[in-house]
Amino acid sequence: MGRLKQKGKAGAAKAYMTRSVAVKKLQCSLADFRRLCILKGIFPREPRNKKKANKGSTAPTSFYYTKDIAYLAHEPVLNKLREHKAFAKKISRALGRGDCSIAKNLEDNKPTYQLDHIIKERYPTFIDAVRDIDDALCMIFLFASLPSNDRVSPSLIANCSRLAAEWELYVMHSRSLRKVFLSIKGIYYQAEIVDQDVTWLVPYQFTQNIPSDVDVRVMLTFLELYQTQLGFVFFKLYTDAGFVYPPPLDTNRDETGAGIGAFNVRTVEKDIMPASKRENSTKKASTKEVRQAIKNIAAGSSPTAQDVNMDSVDACKTTEADEEFVPHTSAADVDTVASLPTLQSLSATPKFAPTSLFLPYTFFLSRETSRPAFEFLVRSFGGRVGWPASSGSGSPIAETDDSITHVIIDRPVVARLDESPEEKERRRRRKYVQPQWVVDCINAGKILIEGLYAQGVTLPPHLSPFGDKLGAYDPTAGLSQLEASAEEVPDSEGEPVSEDEPRDNATDSIDAVSIIPNDAESLRAAELAAEVSGVEYGTFEQEIQRLHKKQKQTAKSLERDEEEEDMGKMLLSNKKRKLYERMKYGEKKRAAERENLVDKRNKIEREKSRRVKS
């Protein structure tokens, strides 16, 4: 007989640890534990059997892996947190005694910690880090737009806005922006960085206030990590693209509200970066240069002479092929792509085309449009953009510039009587579009017709470029298509009803009845509709009967199907039956949602047509 097994010495009882036990083991406060968990990316686990993991108790607690906690116990940051605790005691003591010099000395030697090793641990490769910067970017952009207060220091906000600007600069220069979505929450952007889709959400330009039910300490801890992570990621991205990191900031311009224009993107010297030299394809640069030159001539002015602010960026764009990040990345990954022509890479290739979508155009933002957002959008797709002085300095193009092709304007049309002839001429030559046009063009990958988006026009709906769930309602599909598919969904096995006569007016008018054939009111409505469309009563009756019959048949077949299904379900194992029922439930819910949307749309269309008729 083997050794007796003691309870709680092996298995789940050993592998899991409740949070309070973990805190006790690490000998730190709960706040410190929380901080460590955030920094190290440790999260609670759900044991298979709670009772076994918690020594027979089923009280609701959160469990951590014992190994995770052991991993935390070796963390240098934990020591630093302990040191910080001692430091806090010392300094409060010094301040309480009024020993300012001691307090100052202590403050100067305050223990700080670096998160570099944590970044390296959590993201062993660069790809891992890029894959996980979504949340980091969202937070950085959020804090860049927050006002500072006693809990959120101004330096933190400055750093966040610097990081945000660096990211936008990089995306603009690498032309890696792919999709944009104007939602009610903010603007979603999706960029493709080293073959990873990075999606981030930027709030609209309003002052946000941190609500009271939000724990700022948690957010700040996350922010601490995110700042470090983004710093390293940006460093790698910039140096790989041959730029200097951090990009030098022109404080004068920054103070005048130049936004991203305040940063100078400088390339690293060639001999320092031999890698970038390899990618340096002079041919491409020259063609670009030529094109740019031609455009400038065509525009009839020399923008580079006019605007000094922009020319650092412009010069980079025109003379340096290093900034063309797209060919760079593809060149870097050339062997991997060649050896593994995966489906993803193949489908990704045509996406590269529209990165210079706005290259031939020059935009002017009117003052009510959000300058940072649209400057970023236009410039990431190669366009040139100017803005009035009221939305910040550093506009490379004046409003009177003749090269302007589009004006992005977001206000209703107001007839102006005192227009000078040259203004009229300008108005005639330029296209006035609403901001949604830019975003829709980007998502469509082509320049859309401006007429639909002209100033003061009711806009077409703005759809998400990310699409919806598979099999969800598709608003772009035609109504008849939708109905057909909707009918298919509930009874996929329904036998095709033989239909001798082609569907005509009558059937259309009875569509309404098909929903509820026994309902007298809807029947009358359909009758009226039939009369209006000039259908004889006899044919109408026939149609109704046919429909009834069809409905009965389908009902019967449905019943039978259900019964057979029930029979089949008997033989399933418990686990499989539950799975089956869950799936069926989900299917039904999705179908209901879809049908609801189709119904609504039907109603809206009918309303519309009625209005048109009347």
Add this chain to the structure above:
Amino acid sequence: MAAAKRDTVRAVQKKRKERDPEEDQKDAFPEAVGLEMMSDEESHGGEDDGDVESDEEVDQFPEIDARSDSDSDEESNWDEEGEDSGDDDGDEEKRTLASAPDSDSGSDIHMFPKAKTIISEVTGHPKRVYPEIEPDYESDSSTEDDPNRVGDIPMHWYDDLPHIGYDINGKRVLRPAKGNELDRFLETVEDPNSWTSALDKNTQMDKPLSPGELDIIRRLQLGENPDAGYDPYEPTVEWFTGKGKEEVMPLSGAPEPKRRWLPSKWEKQKIMKIVRAIRLGRIVGSKPTTAGDGPRFFAIWNEPSSTQPPPLPAPKPSLPTHAESYNPPEEYLPTETERKEWENTDPEDRERNYLPQRYSALRLVPAYDQFIKQRFNRQLDLYLAPRIQRTRLNIDPNSLIPKLPSPSSLRPFPNYRSLKYTHTNGQVRCVSVSPDGAWVVSGDDNGIVSLWEVNVGHEVKRWALNSKVGTVEWCPRTDASYFVVGTEDKLHFIIPPNLPLAVLRSTQSTLAPATLPPVTQASVKWSSTPGIEDGVILTIFLPPTSGLPRQVTWHRKGDYLASVSSSESQGGVWIHQLSRRHSQAPFKKIKGAVQLVLFHPIKPHFFVATQRYVRVYNLAEQKLIKTLMPGIKWISSMDIHPSGDHVIVGGYDKKLCWFDLELNDKPYKVLRYHTRAIRSLHFHPTYPLFASSSDDGSIQIFHGRVYSDLMTDPLIVPLKILRGHNVSDGLGVLQVKWASKQPWLVSAGADGNVIVWCS
């Protein structure tokens, strides 16, 4: 030495200060002594005076020091005072008179000896000379006149005595007269000083407090130092240091050691060590460590990473859909009811955390008020939510359902109700079909046993047995025709009417033979009435209190009959042999309450189902063969396939287990499809069908095909759910039986109906 001096000086000063209150009092007196009273308090003139005095006193200290004892010093001073300054003495006496005749003489003792200021003959400076103190009788305070010399004892010792102590002559000091309370009160009213007087315990009288005492009390009340002369801020007196007080003469004649004036070698060595370390850069000047230092990012991913796999990335939030657009298609906008529903649900239960909204222009889109909250929630998810890795099943749910042959290809099976026979009152607990499949006998709870015809449902005969019918079972023999009805403690053998003569004869001879075999069993009695053509011909009286027979089952040949009674005692199971008219209890002892028994159709095996297990016994060898473990909490029904290799067991916990006896003790298949307890199971004797009935009122027909080769698993196909019985009192269909020749089913329900289902 110096320290000792200082101590004595302090002591003197202190003494002097103690005197101060009294000196204050003296201010009231003529200024005769004023000049001579040299104390700090009195020298109000200015601090300079004080300083001067202190300086002068310095010179005199050697004298004081010579006397060494301050006490003697004081006393002597006192003496001198008494002698020399008579006028002062008078003052003193006046003061004592004025204050209180019996006041403590202590205040007098401390009169400071008066000093005279004279010009020193040696130095030419003025100096003070104190009068000599002569130690005599007067100098001792013990010479005070004290009326009561009892000492410092608790005065309550004298409480019961007329006297309060003794005077110097040993005479009793009588207790002073004390007025009554009223007098005393009046005294306090009349005497203006009464509130400043206190009881002197020694004399047992009220004595007015001296102004000095009152002053002490006042100071204590104010929280001040009780000593009026104490000055916490008096200037320091430099006794030994300062200008002109340097020691000129060395105390020791030893030559000055080198270490006094040479720099230390060891210090130098230590300093040089540090200097060297600084030069070498081992010690770096302490810069503030926390100051931010410029570029701190570097190519962290250039060096190879560790081999351990990276932690799983956090799941990304789902991407926004069309509904989240600032200008969504109109159909996405919620209706009023949807909006209300959304608002009424808890924020955690909402499917979407926003309501779709529509704005006609981008400039009209407001800030999203939940932005920070939602970001925060995402972070909470990141660090507080347990994560589970799930493989998303991207399969059609219908593919989970096994492909089965269509029921229509497995005909015939009963699928409609052909006729219904109703027992007017009471549940029909049991039903049985005759071996030729033409007759049905059914028994209800009122003791009515009905015999009726399958095809038309015509009742041929009815017997009233006046007792609940537990079971009815037709004998499988074809040459004889009868059935057994189990009622309370009895088994009745009944011959149906209208039998062919040959069959009737053989039946009668079987059940009531002309020559009875000898009676062997005492506890079970067989009694038959020969010559009966239809009706109860034979009754077996089971042992009393064995209860209602729950089940009766025939051996295939129809000679043996097993019965299970509902009593929990050991004698529940009996095997009766008709040919020998003999009953025996096969088990002396059995574990658990027996629910059911069954004969194996071919082999001499006997199945016994207890509450949780099914045991298989070999009757020939009289031993246990195997135990089947269906995993059912309470077995309700059991049947064996005609081939004898398969057993189905049903339980009250809705499960049906199919056992392959060749295979295992564990069920080959467990099915759970009824919503209530399974009541009865039956295999069709010829068709590959079986049926189960349940308390949910439904009957489930299965196709159960068994293959003769051992490799193929039995095929079980559910065919049809028959519904037609009503549920009454939570009971549904209590028994189902197949007709032996046709695929017809007879079912008895708790609603009193017996239904024949036809194909």
